[in-house]
């Protein structure tokens with residue numbers, strides 16, 4: 549179980565930003581700071597998949613980077629099995645498997661060498677590394693390219709390898725930032741099946757997406773962020789009810805625009 553409560557994160561504005569400021573000021577901007585995340589709360593229990601939704605710039609990536617401990621929240625708590633990982637970031641790094649757009653691989657190493665290397669960094673034994681790699685290479689359909697250098701991979705192969713890297717240490721919670729963006733249909737399906745597999749194993753999964761068909765296929769819960777503030781957290785059925793539509797895209801638009809009587 550992971551519980552996120554009252555997260556806030558602001559960034560100091562640079563001189564360049566202030567200089568290039570346009571008239572249409574974002575409500576999240578004050579004199580010196582941009583308040584990317586102003587009040588975000590949601591939770592995801594064992595065996596649940598949560599879809600994190602929001603328009604471009606809503607604060608999803610900033611929120612997920614706080615869950616990964618890459619960013620320290622200004623306020624709020626992130627609790628996994630009773631431990632606040634904001635206060636215990638090392639424990640957080642162990643507990644969370646995080647995939648972001650900038651998750652990287654060493655180009656000169658093969659895929660297998662990369663995954664083994666990150667497993668070693670997590671202190672896994674040789675035996676555990678061998679069995680975990682075999683499991684992940686099968687789940688993510690990677691066997692055909694595990695001996696290729698990472699610098700020679702296609703976008704889809706790279707993403708699968710990055711996912712394997714993110715979860716190699718059996719994290720308690722898996723957090724994926726737009727895991728299917730830019731992938732072809734076959735690779736998207738493999739990633740969707742992989743998330744289903746994590747769910748079956750009881751691992752809570754939180755992923756951000758702009759694709760509501762993925763929410764329909766995978767999610768038990770939905771959290772919506774708009775301009776850095778949580779505006780919905782509940783089950784998929786509650787989401788449809790709150791958005792007054794059986795159709796997820798329409799429910800999402802209605803929740804954002806509060807036209808819930810449409």
Ligand SMILES: Nc1ncnc2c1ncn2[C@@H]1O[C@H](COP(=O)(O)OP(=O)(O)OP(=O)(O)O)[C@@H](O)[C@H]1O
Pocket residue numbers: 559560582584602603604605606607608609610611
């Ligand atoms: N380091 C930073 N300094 C200033 N502003 C930032 C910084 N990082 C993010 N922001 C701003 O915070 C807001 C939220 O960004 P974030 O990347 O979290 O949004 P998002 O919901 O993931 O968007 P998208 O769906 O487009 O990926 C954006 O307006 C962004 O420009």
